[in-house]
Amino acid sequence: MYEGVVQDLIDELGRLPGVGPKSAQRIAFHILQAEPEEVQRLADVLTVVKQKVKFCTICFNVSEDAQCRICRDPRRDPSVLCVVEEYKDVVAIERTREFKGRYHVLGGAISPIDGVGPEQLHVRELMMRLADGSVTEVILATDPNLEGEATATYLTRMLSPLGLRVTRLASGLPVGGDLEYADEVTLGRAFAGRRSADGSEG
Amino acid sequence: MYEGVVQDLIDELGRLPGVGPKSAQRIAFHILQAEPEEVQRLADVLTVVKQKVKFCTICFNVSEDAQCRICRDPRRDPSVLCVVEEYKDVVAIERTREFKGRYHVLGGAISPIDGVGPEQLHVRELMMRLADGSVTEVILATDPNLEGEATATYLTRMLSPLGLRVTRLASGLPVGGDLEYADEVTLGRAFAGRRSADGSEG
Numbered sequence: 001m002y003e004g005v006v007q008d009l010i011d012e013l014g015r016l017p018g019v020g021p022k023s024a025q026r027i028a029f030h031i032l033q034a035e036p037e038e039v040q041r042l043a044d045v046l047t048v049v050k051q052k053v054k055f056c057t058i059c060f061n062v063s064e065d066a067q068c069r070i071c072r073d074p075r076r077d078p079s080v081l082c083v084v085e086e087y088k089d090v091v092a093i094e095r096t097r098e099f100k101g102r103y104h105v106l107g108g109a110i111s112p113i114d115g116v117g118p119e120q121l122h123v124r125e126l127m128m129r130l131a132d133g134s135v136t137e138v139i140l141a142t143d144p145n146l147e148g149e150a151t152a153t154y155l156t157r158m159l160s161p162l163g164l165r166v167t168r169l170a171s172g173l174p175v176g177g178d179l180e181y182a183d184e185v186t187l188g189r190a191f192a193g194r195r196s197a198d199g200s201e202g
Numbered sequence: 203m204y205e206g207v208v209q210d211l212i213d214e215l216g217r218l219p220g221v222g223p224k225s226a227q228r229i230a231f232h233i234l235q236a237e238p239e240e241v242q243r244l245a246d247v248l249t250v251v252k253q254k255v256k257f258c259t260i261c262f263n264v265s266e267d268a269q270c271r272i273c274r275d276p277r278r279d280p281s282v283l284c285v286v287e288e289y290k291d292v293v294a295i296e297r298t299r300e301f302k303g304r305y306h307v308l309g310g311a312i313s314p315i316d317g318v319g320p321e322q323l324h325v326r327e328l329m330m331r332l333a334d335g336s337v338t339e340v341i342l343a344t345d346p347n348l349e350g351e352a353t354a355t356y357l358t359r360m361l362s363p364l365g366l367r368v369t370r371l372a373s374g375l376p377v378g379g380d381l382e383y384a385d386e387v388t389l390g391r392a393f394a395g396r397r398s399a400d401g402s403e404g
């Protein structure tokens with residue numbers, strides 16, 4: 001229907017996550033009318049991102065160098081390791097400014113239905129990082145869903161012989177949420193994990 | 203928060219229409235993990251589209267040549283001209299396979315609030331196309347909204363001295379829609395434009 005290269009553009013845009021055929025069309029039309037410099041900037045940053053962005057050789061976080069900013073930062077506590085699924089989880093946790101330790105990015109979660117087992121994740125590299133005994137606590141910050149829980153359970157089993165403290169992020173009611181809208185699993189967890197109102201553990 | 207070039211990518215993606223900050227992030231993470239070839243394909247098509255896609259010198263439709271496919275096609279009736287706002291309207295009308303004439307793409311609609319008057323549209327070029335008398339009917343297929351109606355009213359006034367047949371697309375109930383959900387303006391137009399049930403007008 002469209003002139004050849006316009007259709008190519010719509011097709012390529014339609015492959016991006018969350019971009020349906022209608023959005024791909026809308027973006028393509030915007031690009032047709034946009035300033036050439038603006039479009040070139042987007043084209044360039046796409047190329048540059050794939051050239052420059054690597055993964056940290058220690059923690060597999062996104063990095064422009066062999067080691068990421070967090071692994072290079074001497075102020076970050078090397079004895080606490082937070083294990084996450086993806087780079088975006090690192091960003092989310094960094095945004096809280098609560099965590100001063102280091103990370104290990106697994107690159108996903110165990111999901112047999114998608115053919116992802118521990119071998120497809122950076123689990124072996126995690127075990128190697130723990131071998132020298134400098135890490136004393138591992139926080140399993142995988143997603144609170146089926147795959148994340150399966151991954152945390154698997155890692156807990158792998159890590160238990162090492163004699164480390166292995167923790168999991170608290171489950172409970174989201175702050176600012178409404179109790180009546182919480183699903184039963186979340187509400188159940190919130191009860192199970194209840195704490196004394198003066199701050200000491202329940 | 204993100205590594206420099208990743209943030210650049212998120213910023214550029216966030217400038218696209220309909221891509222909010224969350225979608226920009228999701229697309230950026232997808233690009234980080236995508237195959238370099240796939241990303242390069244998108245970057246290339248962006249560049250190529252801006253290099254190759256021009257606007258038809260006759261009708262201002264999108265074209266890879268000086269004249270678009272429709273203007274070059276001798277089977278298209280040169281006596282009927284369909285005036286639309288944008289390229290995407292040409293595509294929508296072509297999809298119906300109902301129209302065998304030619305187009306004139308205005309490049310927008312009159313919208314004083316956005317600073318778009320007739321001078322910002324290809325109105326002068328339209329008048330020039332009509333000067334030789336070969337066009338006998340002009341179909342005003344602007345959008346059935348405030349700006350589109352204002353544009354059609356303006357063009358009707360401009361064209362009336364030329365003694366052409368000037369028509370407007372029918373307003374009425376969308377096919378497959380539900381009468382009870384039609385807004386009152388649409389329903390009012392559907393009544394005003396009612397046709398005899400055997401197909402003859404009025």
